[in-house]
Amino acid sequence: MLLLAFDTATPAVTAAVYDTDTRTVRAAADQVDARRHGELLLPTIDAVLREAGTPKESLGGVVVGVGPGPYTGLRVGLATAAAFGHALGIPVHGVCSLDGVARAARDARVVSGPFVAATDARRKEVYWARYDADGVRVEGPAVDRPAEIAEKVAGLPAVGAGALLYPDVFTDVPAGAPEHQSAAALAAFAADALASGTPLLPPTTALYLRRPDAEVPKNYKTVLPA
Template sequence: MFVLVLAFDTATPAVTAAVAGSDRVLAESTVVDARRHGELLVPTIETVLGEAGVTLGDITAIVCGTGPGPYTGLRVGLMTAQALSTALGVPAHGICTLDAVAYGSGLPGPFLVATDARRKEVFWAHYDDARTRAHGPAVDLPKDLPGELPVAGAGAALYRDVIGAGRVVDTAPHYPFAGTLASLAVERLTTPGVTLDPPLPIYLRRPDAVVPGAPKKVTV
């Protein structure tokens, strides 16, 4: 089965994109900048397409990280995925951002993945192995992460003192690099009976920005 996947993720401070074929990652680019997702994503996509020597017309599937993540950054990637899917007439799929970190870690046994959720919290999930999510995603305080399992991801590094330095897996990637996301997508797309999620956001709490209510009445 021939596949040529364009994958990207904006659910963390890393704006990351990659192109992967059936047997390898052809190009990958990542910029870590939590404030410029909307500005950086399209140029990053253009960069990896150019480095891979392909055009958007060659792509057979779009894959985007679905979070969990902050509302503003996460929607940049998902809206781009849906727009490209419509324009190119190819399917768009979603993969949990934590799954990409887990897959990239290569850890063999039970472990947790944690990313920064801001507000002194972490987004996390429990994995039986690098491919199998057993529980989550969820959002909690770092001190409330369950058990004594190893913890991978930027959330682990950020709250090392709270989680316990001995539990933090320093060799694991902090972010869901798109090369890993693309490789995981290709694996799932080419495995019979395995389906990918739709490109819909995983929101674990309400956005900070809300529609203002009616003004309060003032009486004299």
């Protein structure tokens, strides 16, 4: 089965076509641009489908990162995944975006024991999760200020852009560790889960982890006609 995977929960706009039968990546593309998810995602998807020689009608499923991530960028990926699934009549599977970063780190063999994956949540915070030696998430995802989790992550290798931003807390960032999301790793994670019967996340479950910036004002003055 061919999976189309993509993620817009981090500054990376990443897409890949993955063959679950051969466990190989047919094509992948990654760009880092935190402000152009909406402009870049569909051309990136089109490029990997063309490179893989895969008509969209031959896809067996879609895999999308469901965060954690900022609202605007994350919605681009989720809406696109829903559109593909509806138009093609194929299932859409959600994966925690931090699980993709963690899978990329394990595939690159930069970690071998327990470790942490962290991405930039802005506002001087990180999205993070802790993994055991087998790459299974044992804590998180969560959003916190790095100082608040210093004791929890002390002594653990850390991967991801969030770890690089706060070296005083994430003191062990292995050389060659992935900084951004990889759709290829996200697809590999999903393929393993599907093969083993492990449930994946609903694609409608967006892991925002905090309230949006724009909210309806409370206790605003109501003006009534005279």
